[in-house]
Amino acid sequence: MPDIANTTTNPPVASKSSQMWKRLRRLPITLYIGGTLVSLFVLVALGSFIWTPYPANKLNLTNRLAPPGTPGFLLGTDRAGRDVVTELMLGARNSLYVSVVSTIVAMLVGATIGLSIAGSKRFLQGPLTRLVDAGLALPGILTALVLAAKIGAGNTTATLAIIIWQIPIAARVTIGPARQILALDYVEAAYSYGRRKSYVLRRHVLPNISPLLIVLSSIMFAAAILIEAALAFLSVGVQPPTSSWGRFLNETQSLLEAAPYLMFFPGVAIVLTALGFNLLGDGLRTVLDPQQARSGLA
Amino acid sequence: MFKHTLRSLLTLAFTALLGSIVVFVLLRQLGGDIVTVFLGREAAPIDVSYMRERLGLDSSLIVQYLDWLRGILSGDLGQSYGMGYDIFDEIVRRLGPTLMLTVGGLIVSVPLSLVLGTYSAINAKKVRSSFVDIFTQVGIAIPAFWAGLLLVLVFAVRLGWLPTGGYVPFTEDPVQAMRHAILPVCALSLGVTSVFTRYVRTAMIDVMNEDFMRSAMARGRTRRGAALVHGVRNASIPLVTVAALQFGQLIAGAVVVENVFVLPGIGRLIVTATLGREVVVVQSLALVIMFIILILNFFVDIAYGFLDPRIRDKESSNA
Secondary structure, three states: OOOHHHHHOOOOHHHHHHHHHHHHHHOOHHHHHHHHHHHHHHHHHHHHHHOOOOOOOOOOHHHOOOOOOEOOEOOOEOOOOOEHHHHHHHHHHHHHHHHHHHHHHHHHHHHHHHHHHHHOOHHHHHHHHHHHHHHHHOOHHHHHHHHHHHHOOOHHHHHHHHHHHHHHHHHHHHHHHHHHHHOOHHHHHHHHOOOOHHHHHHHHHHHHHHHHHHHHHHHHHHHHHHHHHHHHHOOOOOOOOOOOHHHHHHHHHHHOOOOHHHHHHHHHHHHHHHHHHHHHHHHHHHHHOHHHHHHOOO | OHHHHHHHHHHHHHHHHHHHHHHHHHHHHOOOOHHHHHHOOOOOHHHHHHHHHHOOOOOOHHHHHHHHHHHHHOOOOOEOOOOOOEHHHHHHHOHHHHHHHHHHHHHHHHHHHHHHHHHHHHOOOOOHHHHHHHHHHHHHHOOHHHHHHHHHHHHHHHOOOOOOOOOOOOOOOHHHHHHHHHHHHHHHHHHHHHHHHHHHHHHHHHHHOOHHHHHHHHOOOOHHHHHHHHHHHHHHHHHHHHHHHHHHHHHHHHHHHHHHOOOOOHHHHHHHHHHOOOHHHHHHHHHHHHHHHHHHHHHHHHHHHHHOHHHHHHHHHHO
16 A cells, blocks of 8 residues: 555655655764774674684794884784784684674563563562662672682673673663553553463553663673673683783783783773673664653663 | 651561572582582591581471571671681771772762752753763763773873872872772763763752742743752752662672772672682672662662651551
8 A cells, every 4th residue: 555645745766865865964973983892892793703913822932022004914913923913803802792792682682671660569569679779789890700619610600690680770771661551551450351460561561671682782781891801800700711992901011121011902892892882882872762862861 | 657668678678588598598608518518529428417417407498497587687697618807807807998999989979960960951952952962972981990090090000190009098098099990980970970960950950840949940040040059959869769770780880899999898809709609708798788789778778768758658548
């Protein structure tokens, strides 16, 4: 069926594309900067599976601590003669892996908990929310250290710790908005024709708060990348020979005088990636959830 | 007010109890038998049973838990098996650098973020506020340890103005103590200030739209004057909660920064113990830090009720 509204005011083809252009230009700049940085990060991380300048952990013992710009080594080499570009690409891979796994799992579990609390009996909501608040107050690094002491340092420890740390965050952010939606008339209507609470939560509440969850995921990605780097820096996260930006920084700490430029690259990589995800989250919020953005939720 | 305090106290007791149970179960049940860890797999059965008895592992779990809890409440956190120190004494001994870092971080970041956030909120529609936004976005994205390394590189290695690390107690040599504190506190404050600033900005923008702000301006206050006199005070109420939540992040930051600047604080202790697989030390420390955070939250809850009567009114009307 032809769209009547569209046929009557059908604009010329040229202006149609210019209209789209206009709409694209109206999108917030943070979305573009964030999107670009994040795409770059994902491309580099996935690209490392196909191509890196040198194989992983290839030692060039004759070319140790080569400065940036050395022929064959764009950003130089580290203390063991590993190519810095290769190391950075592989580090991106590890960051991506940890942040994707932890964010997805934490989001699924956390949002489920949040929805259940919002839909639970009234007298349970207060105590349960406070419990989540208590979980919120605990720093992720602490969880990671306890886990690492118990099951040993490593990527799994780091990922698990980030998940445990982020679950209360996802739950806490879900509870409020879910409650608001549960108070709306159409939810009442759904109950009146016999829908059960679990159905209402899944089919009415979840779709309505999903923009919020998407925005939150982006910010959780950034946090996960920062924690992964911190744990690797403390030698509690990923272990050699897997490359990681945080571990790379740890190794450069003793080279501050001999090769100060080395600490620059992984740090910039971490900052740009975390910044990218945060900006993307900000931009997405403006687009997906204008009300929330206008009230300026930090 | 009484009701509000009681409610907060109950929450504190409940979460602390729950937390201690979680830590206890982790301590005892996961990751294999603790005796095997000490004596190795090939230990003689008689040694194992002696060790079990000495550690109190032969009594029931509930008795063990209560014993452990009684120990903690009387300041006995056990001993480090690798190094032999008493955990409680070690915490007391290492409190200095950590307090210096966290308190210093708060002293720097709270006033700074109030100024930056208010400035950004007053100028929200102007270009200059975006400088603050850029600062906070980048500040959140910079990991504290990298900020620390950069600061060391510039101010210690290159310029030689400040020491690269180490700790001098304030009571020993105030000047040297300050010199040693500057870089770590800056490294820690960057991220915390950025987060605070964003909250202040948000709270200020909300407050700026309140009716009482319009009344103040109608009575002849300038926009900026109204913001400074009425706005900051009202905006700081939500900031109190944020500060409590951020305290955990502050401690996490302290753990990392202490390791960059080789400060002999609690953060370094917990990382060293983790790498040495000293489970008992790590879990005792985690428990102590968790208690501190929960107690701080409790005080913030109380303060919140004092600052904003609407909170406790709302709660008692709900109850």
